[in-house]
Amino acid sequence: MGWGDLSKDEWDRLKPHLPANGRQGGRWASHRRVINGIxxxxxxxxxxxxxxxRFGPWTTVYDRHRRWCADGTWERILTSLQAEADAEGRLDWSLASVDSTSCRAHQHAAGARKETPTNPPKRGIPARHRSDEGLGRSRGGLTTKIHLACEGGRRPLALLVTPGQTGDSTQFEAVMERIRVPRPGGGRPRTRPDHVTADKAYSARRIRAYLRRRAISHTIPEPRDQRANRLRRGSRGGRPTGFDKETYKRRNEVERTIHRLKGFRAVATRYDKRAYVFHGTVTVASIRLWLRR
Known part of the structure; x- marks a missing residue:
């Protein structure tokens, strides 16, 4: 085992969630060696x-990663690990935090083949496919943004990849809707944390109404301009938003989760041309965080 490879304990917990060792035309090469390469x-x-x-042919490693990104295997593994942690009481539903982070896209991430209805993907439409490939332009050049929700244990619950210029508040509901942790005894998956925290970028009536509709309490600070506008309108401006400073201190958990994800250099800087492959790379990093005790 090399430095950074899966330990015996991590492999024992990951192995039951991997696809069966067989596919059309032959058998998979060693899952453990290939995953260590990924x-x-x-x-x-x-x-x-x-x-x-030591990881074998690079084409085998890359092809396994691309296939599992395209068919959603990485996401299913992540969901299975979350369900296992929930069954063991290691998933903290008391508070979830939502935030986003921008990742600089390397020059090798540009230049992907344009895919349109008249020029569809060669291998079919993969999971998490985006026609814009999740690339946007800003002052720093090409960027990609990762929107995510994390639980109290500083591990990702859900994530979403968009172009770098995408506003945070526009993706809040999409991120929350992706929180789906199956229950070990069957039935409907758990989708609602007890409490949600977010920064001022998510202070919007639509977001607060969405959380109230789902019976999720929240701590989101109100920006100064919104507060002044509400006071100016008097009774028509509505009631003041509740804010608990002590609860808001726990928002550092999502910042620390982002810091841990960006410890993976292929997440901090995007090298993948396709958005679905980069989404899979971020998912792989999330899986490693869930495997660690």
Missing amino acids: LYRARTGVPWRDLPP
């Missing part, structure tokens, strides 16, 4: 062709 690339950000020989 984790190595996510951690270091090296080009696929520069993977060390």
Whole structure:
């Protein structure tokens, strides 16, 4: 086992959630060796062709990663690990935090083949496909934004990849709707944390109404201009928003989660051309966080 590879304990917890060792036309190569190669690339950000020989042919490692990004296998593994943690009481539903982070896109992330209705993807439409490939332009150049919700244990519950210029508040509901943790005894999956925190970028009537409709309490600070506008309108401005300073202190949990995700260099800087492949890379990093005790 090399440095950064899956430990025996991590492998024992991951193995039951992997696809069956068989596919059309032959058998999968060693899952453990290939996944260690995928984790190595996510951690270091090296080009696929520069993977060390101990992981086997780089084409095998890359093809496994791309396939599992396209068919949603990585997301199913992440959901299974979350359900297992919930069954063991290791998932903190008392508070969830929502935030986003921008990732600089490397020049190799640009130039993907344009896909339109008249020029569809060669292998069919993959999971989490985006026609804009999740790339946007800002002063710093090409950027991608990761929107995510994390639980109290500083591990991602749901994530979403968009172009870098996308506003945070516009993706809040989409991120919350992706929180789905199956229950071990069957039935409807759990989708609602007890409390949600977010920063001023998410202070909007639509978001507060959405959380009230779902019976989720929240702590979101009100910006100064919104407060002044509400006071100016008098009784028509509505009631003041509740705010608990002590609860808001726990918003650092999502910042620390982002810090842990960006410890993977292939997440901090996007090298993948396709949005669904980058989404899979972020999911792989999230899986590693859930495997750690």
